[in-house]
Amino acid sequence: MPAAKSAVSRWGLPLGLALLAAMPWIMPPFQLRLITEAIIFSLYAVSYNLLLGYAGLLSFGHAMFFGVGAFATALALNHLAGIPLFLAVALGTGFTAMVGLVVGLLLLRVKGTPFALLTLAFNALVFAIAVKWHTVTGGDDGLSISPPAVNLGLFQLSPSNPIDMYYLTVVVIGLAVAYCWYFTRTAMGQSVLLIRENEERMRFLGYNTNVARLNLFIIAGALAGLAGSFYAVFNSFVSQDAVSIAMTTKVLLMTYIGGTASFVGPIVGAVFYTYVQDFLSDLTENWPLIMGVLFILMVLFAPGGLSGLAKSLAARLRGANNHERGPDENH
């Protein structure tokens, strides 16, 4: 068993990276757009799981970060002439971090169920602003943007070209996801995990748990903002959908269907959701109903999500009874 595991960890990452790099040659262009979208949503779901899976903070307002990132980047591109793409994305992400700070200071004063409920209310507030503030956000019409090409010296990458956009997304979003993984391994990431398990003890040990939680909230928010920012660039368009409650629901479904108990769960969920949505929406316009039923079934019978199912299946195949500790097992 340990040998099998080390083979996976030795070859898994290089193989995965090679596969990602080869994607434009294997897949037809319309598939490439779907993959790009799935990668963007992977970061959105991973950032959400930092809150839900790692810190035990159930938020119903993650779309406010996603949407704020999308709008801030779109506004920077539209109003600051000649701004490089990466600077606009950085501005969008940075602005989202500031929103995370303000909202976090207000919301983290309450815990548990009231926290969940307040995140929804703040999401609704941000949505109301996006709808009403027509002169800035375009209201119901949304904002069209024309993202500039990224000049890398030897060659240029243009966001309007599916292959270029794919590589831009793989590199930037991939690095952000890798950062998330790294973060869960750092002292700060681990302390958040321990705060969830026993906050009193952590406070006794001298940790300022409120600051740790606020930091996590800002980081998760900023990364969701980065995902939103790329989503805007990817579509060359942003509308109030990006901040809607439906966008929050989406990340919740993705994360939960994938599984909150492991780092890769939300990535699995985001890819699964994107593809199943694409498949089902051709069959029936009531596809969200199927997603909802799937979600309920997961909550009832497989709280570990798809990744949890895969884990227990693998354990059963090996005939072993291993209890690998995931971040979400002690609820």
Added chain:
Amino acid sequence: MSEIAVFFLHGLAYAGLLFLVSSGLTLVFGMMNVLNFAHASFYMLGAYFAYSLVQVIGNFWLALIISPLLLMLIGAVIERFLLRKVHVLGHVHELLLTFGIAYIIHEGVKWIWGTSPQAMTITGFLAGTVQFMGITYPVYRLFLFSVAVALGLAMALVLFKTRIGIIVRAAVDDSAMVEALGINVPLVFMGVFAVGAALSGFAGVAAGPLLSVFPGMAESILIDAFVVIVVGGMGSLGGAVLASFIIGQLQSFGVILFPQFSLALIYMLMALVLVVKPEGLFGEKQ
């Protein structure tokens, strides 16, 4: 002067509706410690059932009775076969489950009744207007407010003056003791949840003629009802009364005083309460 009176009455009518919705939400939260995200979806279902009933039997009063009863049944089934199963997994799972149910109802309603708004018409006495103090005012809005007052009083009476109320409140504090006294506690919780669902269904029927019936009606009232229970203090019936009144008036006068920010006013109130007293006006410290 008479214009201010009209806006005040508008505020009262909306406050009545908000209280009807948030009373069931508060009841379920206060008694079972479950925040029911599907509450507003029950409200929407109540309105749609009533709309269909009025189409078929043509009687609003009957719909006002039958629709909540249907919701009571649905609530009992959901508690018995879904919610109870995830109770052992903790609050997060209970919340997620009700969230999933809300999602399914939302999509199901669009599937069955379509997405366009349906007008629910009332006839007879309720459709008329009354004149007093120099103003003409629709009877239905006054009716909405009176029903909310009557319901609030009835709930307070049942909870604090009857044996049923004592059992329910005791089951919250020490369910093992109540169980030992020979009372079926799971049945009590099922009853509370079913009554909560019936209350939301009732609110939905009442809202139908005022706001019309459409798939977005759940989302908008859910957030207002959440603001009510955050401002009032979670699980506090008195808090729900006061917060409904404040938010009803804020909505009503906000529209004439600050038409641009009327939507943001109630969130500003919520943020203010959060800063000063995070547990809400009548809430207990966590």
